[in-house]
Amino acid sequence: MPSLNDSRPGTTVRITGIDPGQAGGSRRRLLEFGFVPGADVTVIARGATGGLLVGLGDARVALDSRTAGRLRWGR
Structure with missing residues (x-):
């Protein structure tokens, strides 16, 4: 499954989970x-x-690349 790091600006993805190594x-x-x-x-x-x-949602959140790499998504 791809991580949030694999996404390009302007794309919307649906979170499927957080890497269990977190x-x-x-x-x-x-x-x-x-x-x-x-x-x-x-x-x-x-x-x-x-x-x-x-x-x-209505929030804007900054994530470092390590954290973004642990968020998994699917369409």
């Missing part, structure tokens, strides 16, 4: 932000170091 506290934090299975996420921009700015 540490418990960070995983919980992502779930609290709303990165839950079934959530639609729009990639707004990619930073120079590989991080992403994504839209999740």
Whole structure:
């Protein structure tokens, strides 16, 4: 399954899960932000170091590339 890092700016994907290798506290934090299975996420921009700015509902969230790589999606 592709990760959020594989998405281009302007695309919307549906989260299918978080990589099980994610540490418990960070995983919980992502779930609290709303990165839950079934959530639609729009990639707004990619930073120079590989991080992403994504839209999740009405919020905009910046993710580093390591965290974005742990979020799995499907269409």
